[in-house]
Amino acid sequence: MAGKTTVLLTNEFLETKALIDSAKDPECGAVSVFLGTTRDNFDGKKVVRLEYEAYEAMAIRQIHKICERIRERWSVRHIIVAHRLGNVPVCEESVVIVISSAHRKESLEAVEYAIDTIKAIATIWKKEVYESDAPQWKQNAE
C-alpha cells in the first residue's frame, strides 16, 4: 500500500499536529507516532537547550533508505520523518516520526525501527548546553 514518504530537516519548530494529519489516510486504521523531546537534565546537570547540526544531504539520503527498508518489511502507508536542527529548547520536539498503516502492528513496529535506526546511523549531532557546566557533544548508545 505504497504512500508518500516525507523526510524533512528544518531549523523551524516542528508542527507535530500538521505532521500527524499529513499521515492520516482513509485506508488506514492506525497512525503511530514517536516524538523525541528535549529533557531538562542529564547526570544531575540542568539542561538549557540542545543544539543540533547535521550533514544534511547525507542524513536525508540515509533516512530515505531507512524508509525504503521499512516499506520492504512492513505494509505501511505514509511515512513522515522530520528532524529539527539548531536550538531546541526543553520540552520541544527534536524529531517527529509518523507512520500510518491499515492495521496497528505494522506502523507500531515500523516507528520503533525508524527511530532506532535513525539514532544509530543518521549523520545528525546534538550538543547539550547546561546551565552551569561546559556544553557537551552527545553520543547515542549502541
Place this chain on the structure above:
Amino acid sequence: MAGKTTVLLTNEFLETKALIDSAKDPECGAVSVFLGTTRDNFDGKKVVRLEYEAYEAMAIRQIHKICERIRERWSVRHIIVAHRLGNVPVCEESVVIVISSAHRKESLEAVEYAIDTIKAIATIWKKEVYESDAPQWKQNAE
C-alpha cells in the same frame, strides 16, 4: 518516575494535539503515541462511520488497571488514554494513547501493550456502518 494517569471516554472529537501536549514533561525525552482512526473500507464494503458504545464504568476500571500494570513493567511518566464513543467519521480518531518516558524504549513498548490489551479486554464495542450493506458489530481478533 510516577506521573499522571488520565483515562477518558467521551462523545466529543478527540483533540489529539492537546492530549499529546498534556503528556509532555521536561524530564522526558520520548513521547510515544498511537491513534486508531476509522477506515473507509472493510471487505470491499464502503464504511461511512463507526458507532462506538461502552460499558463505561467497567471500561474505565479496566483501563486504569492496564495503566497500573504498565507502571509495574515500564518506567514511564504520563499515561493518557482517550476513547471516543458514539459516531466516529472516517479518518477521525476513535482512540488516542499517549505515553511519555525518559527514554524511548519504555514508552514505545508501553503504547503497544496498552493498545493490544485495551482492544483485547476493554468493554467497548464498535458497529461498522456501510454505505449499502446492513451495519455490523465488529469483533477484535484474538
Place this chain on the structure above:
Amino acid sequence: DEFPDSISVLFFAKAREAVGAAERKVFVKRGCRVSDLVRDLIVDYPPLKAILSCCVVALNQEFVEEGKDPILQPKDEIAIIPPVSGG
C-alpha cells in the same frame, strides 16, 4: 424468597439489540446463581439465546471467571458482554 431490591442487568451491543433495552431490573430468589439468572433471561428474551454462547458475564464490573458461578447478592450489577471491539 426474593431479595427486596432488584438486580440490574446491563446489555451491550448485540445483546442490547437482542433484548431491545440497555438495562433491565430483575428480582431474583436468594441463592440464585449467575447461571440461573442467565437461564431466566433467555426465557424472557429468546433472541438472546443465539448470541449468549459468544458472550461472557460481568458481575460488579469484573468478568466472571470461567468455571465460577457466584451466588448473586443484593445490589449486584450484572452485564452481558459480547465480544469486545474497542480501539
Place this chain on the structure above:
Amino acid sequence: DEFPDSISVLFFAKAREAVGAAERKVFVKRGCRVSDLVRDLIVDYPPLKAILSCCVVALNQEFVEEGKDPILQPKDEIAIIPPVSGG
C-alpha cells in the same frame, strides 16, 4: 601530480570545532587514498588527532566500510563523522 580540482572535506560537531571550520578544500595527488588524506589532515589540524579514533569517514555521502581505503577521484566529497547523536 595533483588533481586540477580541489576535494571538499566536511567537518561536523566535535571535528568541526577541532578544525575551526565546517569545510576545507584540499588538493590531493592522483592515487591518494582516504587514509592518506586523513593523515594529511592531522598534520594540518593537530587537534583532530585526539578525536579521529572515534570518527568514521564518509565518501560521497556513504560511510567508507571498515577495511576499505578507496582512491580519491576528482570532485569527491569527504566528511569526517564523529559518533552520531540525532533523535
